[in-house]
Amino acid sequence: MDNNNHSGAIQAQAIRAGYGQHIILEQIDLQVLHGGITALVGPNGSGKSTLLKVCTKLLAPEGGSVLLNGENISRLSTREMAKRLAILPQGPVAPANLTVRDLVEQGRYAQVGPFRMLRRQDHEAITRAIDLVRLNDFADRDVDTLSGGERQRAWLALALAQDTAILALDEPTTFLDIGHQLEVLELVQELNREQGMTVLMVLHDLNHAASFADQMVVLNRGQIVGTGQPWETLQPQLLQEVFGVDASIISDPHTDKPLIVAHRSALRTGTVEAMKPANV
Numbered sequence: 001m002d003n004n005n006h007s008g009a010i011q012a013q014a015i016r017a018g019y020g021q022h023i024i025l026e027q028i029d030l031q032v033l034h035g036g037i038t039a040l041v042g043p044n045g046s047g048k049s050t051l052l053k054v055c056t057k058l059l060a061p062e063g064g065s066v067l068l069n070g071e072n073i074s075r076l077s078t079r080e081m082a083k084r085l086a087i088l089p090q091g092p093v094a095p096a097n098l099t100v101r102d103l104v105e106q107g108r109y110a111q112v113g114p115f116r117m118l119r120r121q122d123h124e125a126i127t128r129a130i131d132l133v134r135l136n137d138f139a140d141r142d143v144d145t146l147s148g149g150e151r152q153r154a155w156l157a158l159a160l161a162q163d164t165a166i167l168a169l170d171e172p173t174t175f176l177d178i179g180h181q182l183e184v185l186e187l188v189q190e191l192n193r194e195q196g197m198t199v200l201m202v203l204h205d206l207n208h209a210a211s212f213a214d215q216m217v218v219l220n221r222g223q224i225v226g227t228g229q230p231w232e233t234l235q236p237q238l239l240q241e242v243f244g245v246d247a248s249i250i251s252d253p254h255t256d257k258p259l260i261v262a263h264r265s266a267l268r269t270g271t272v273e274a275m276k277p278a279n280v
């Protein structure tokens with residue numbers, strides 16, 4: 001297929017997916033802009049991780065297809081996928097007694113030669129990835145001895161060591177303090193701007209999503225209910241219907257991006273449909 005003739009780096013079409021009998025996503029069409037940052041947002045349980053898993057071939061859909069730069073991922077091997085796309089899953093667990101460097105090394109296995117020996121460029125990529133997340137002093141520590149935030153950065157380094165054109169991140173700022181949250185998001189932005197990396201990331205913080213994403217996709221109960229640039233997507237009515245909050249949206253004086261000030265949750269009053277599990 002012609003790799004240049006595509007409108008999105010990831011194009012998911014008519015996706016129907018779930019776990020056994022439990023269908024979570026119905027009729028999902030998603031376009032992840034080539035060379036852009038797309039933020040996937042939505043309430044807990046709305047299907048964000050499920051959609052990310054479908055887009056990254058960790059979960060086979062019941063229906064529909066996913067194209068990666070025009071290629072149907074159902075025809076790509078795990079190794080071919082790993083050369084094109086790196087994923088930071090939600091809540092990954094490392095095997096015991098694995099150092100940070102060992103973990104990040106895993107990111108090179110799709111790239112190494114037939115003898116599966118790490119070459120100089122693999123070692124360089126591993127060191128660069130550890131540098132990028134500033135875990136140099138922790139490289140020889142066991143992953144299970146790290147703090148939550150340090151561990152999250154070690155997993156991010158694994159994804160970065162893969163050196164792919166597409167990065168899929170499921171809540172990359174979990175466990176991080178506000179300074180490290182911004183550090184990770186700024187790093188992602190830098191990779192996007194300087195290397196043209198396409199990014200699809202799940203974020204809970206709507207203000208971070210608004211400030212770092214070119215495109216936002218809002219998921220609610222397994223369906224896409226909003227998509228577009230942050231200013232067009234984040235509307236008070238959508239925040240009320242999807243997240244059950246009353247909110248003012250003001251312009252961030254520093255960035256001119258939308259800034260949400262949530263006043264009140266309507267969830268406790270039970271007046272909104274949001275937060276009910278998908279398709280129940």
Ligand SMILES: Nc1ncnc2c1ncn2[C@@H]1O[C@H](COP(=O)(O)OP(=O)(O)OP(=O)(O)O)[C@@H](O)[C@H]1O
Binds near residue numbers: 022042043048051
């Ligand atoms: N492995 C699984 N088996 C069965 N059901 C699952 C599985 N993983 C997720 N689900 C269900 O699918 C629905 C969507 O889950 P998903 O993890 O995609 O939500 P999410 O939007 O990522 O939520 P969160 O913000 O809490 O991470 C939930 O109701 C969840 O319980």
Ligand SMILES: [Mg+2]
Binds near residue numbers: 048049050090170
């Ligand atoms: Mg999730």
